[in-house]
Amino acid sequence: MERLIGKKALVTGGSRGIGAAIALRLAQEGADVALTYERSQDKAQTVVGQIEALGRKGFALAADSADPEAVKACVGKAAALLGGLDILVNNAGIFRGGPVAEWSLADIDATLAVNIRAVVLASQAAAAHLGEGGRIISIGSCLAERVVEPGVSLYAMSKAALIGFTKGLARDLGPRGVTVNIVHPGSTDTDMNPAAGERADAQRAKMAIPRYGKPEDIAGLVAYLASEEARFVTGAGFAIDGGVNT
Template identity: 60%
Template sequence: MSSLIGKTALVTGGSRGIGAATAIRLAQEGADVAITYVRGEEAAREVVAKIETAGRRGFAVRADAADAGDAAGAVERAADDLGGLDILVNNAGVGVLGPLETLALADVDRVLDVNVRGVFLASQAAAARMGRGGRVITIGSCVAQRVPGPGATLYATSKAALIGLTKALARELGERGITANVVHPGPIDTDMNPADGPFAESQAAGTAVGRFGQADEVASLVAYLAGDEAGYVTGAEVSVDGGHAA
């Protein structure tokens, strides 16, 4: 029997890619799941339909993680509508890649607002609503551990910040029985980074297994961390990167 039966979850950025796969997997494991999205209302509806097909409650909230009010407000909405919140998956993120000298202040603000501030505010709001057994799971990146080449300075900075945030959350929330972990995906076949894209060959070659991962492979790890069996796992960086950091 799944340990997620009767649990409630929010997956930010849950309308596509890793977020969608995670939301659906949590529902299949027994959780009621809310997702957030910024664009792609139809895609969000499709994910909610799959959550409901799994026999669970689901709904979508339009929220931009770059907006401080939205970042925390989505958590409050999910907790209110689901009757509580047991699991937060901080998945929403953006990436601006390019040479250091080409990055504008607007790029810096956008990436840090979504990837760092939004995660902090969502985690803060979730912690206020969670009881014992709560889970904060943040999607980081393999480039937080090993940057394979130039052009990723801003993105790597934002994802590396999540490591410190996660470890601090683990210490702060541990006495309340709430765990916090960060998952570092490697190259994953999504709309944003397709396995047949222009930079895919070099990314696959940088892994030990020589291929892109699938969103479901990340979702399965998140589902484990969300469950009771992972109650002694906290403050951890867990990679699902095909050996990218090996």
Template identity: 60%
Template structure:
């Protein structure tokens, strides 16, 4: 890649960046000029494929295994990335898990894991990143349209976890504003990924809740993250940006 791009010289960490929305975000930030580290929990092969694409763009990429349910792994991943790249400018809290079912059927183990990955981990990732983020730093959290509109039963636990990110984002924005660090939240709607394919069994059902009548793409979510991570969003903080096709309209 030749020439100067928007995020030249920046280093980004994308959690859960080996596939789906996380992979699209990692690749878009690299396209914008950033060196990008990503965490993965399961497939090293998929993570390596994303890193190879980042490298092919002329950027530095790195994948580090970290289970977001493990506090030590979370803090260790941030420290390892900062050590390898000597800085950290952008944190994208994307890693997440879900559990769908009637409220009476959800187990304590499911509650603990969903809240650990979707709520505690973003807090810990941000907490660990603060020592490296300086003026102009960015934190972008990935929420869900379900946090704004629970349109069907069975999503109580997931909605609870993603709604928690609203308060987290606003509180962090207020606290970090004096330091020149912005914190924002992106709410994807039904998005075509391997976890929720646009041709899956529930795809028509989910599409029906959107104003545009279609699934989004991971690249469309990545576009929003790119904006919030860049200089154009320097006066945007504590904001929720819905990329949901009108799901919450």
């Protein structure tokens, strides 16, 4: 399907894992895509090459999501390179786990900066470019609504905050024809949480479908929300977690 012909998209944290799968799926659907990366330049350029092989424009932008100025600047750069902006996917995120007594101030600050502040700033900057049919899609977590194990409360808190932000921003931008939604992945086979990792069996045991998802599963849902088919969907959250939260 090519539901996004002529659209221009920015995917934060798009060099690997879920972000890379999203960037490629949007390109497969017809969009030109810019993506951000922090350290993985080689992987980011590989994704850009795959996008260009599909006949789309692709750009890799270095941006540390913990740096507020870099977050805002990358949105402007993407819009300039792409010739506008129609879709923002807030995918970049970090995980700092452990019991509350062991959190450092650096852990707290980094989690809030990347998982919340960067989403807010990127969305604020993108809103200046988005017109009728514009899309903002954030990647949350199944832990945002139901915490099924200890040691993840800092991460869960940061993703839960995005639910309120999504609902509020949907109200703010709805009159302009811009939709705002959030996708909540469950255990997905990535570098951050590999399906062969030491915690994987315990996670599978909590699912209705006892297997890890693939990044491409998440990308498919994002592509739908970015498309015209989802024009009447806004302020909504979508669990894609193998039934862990059923």
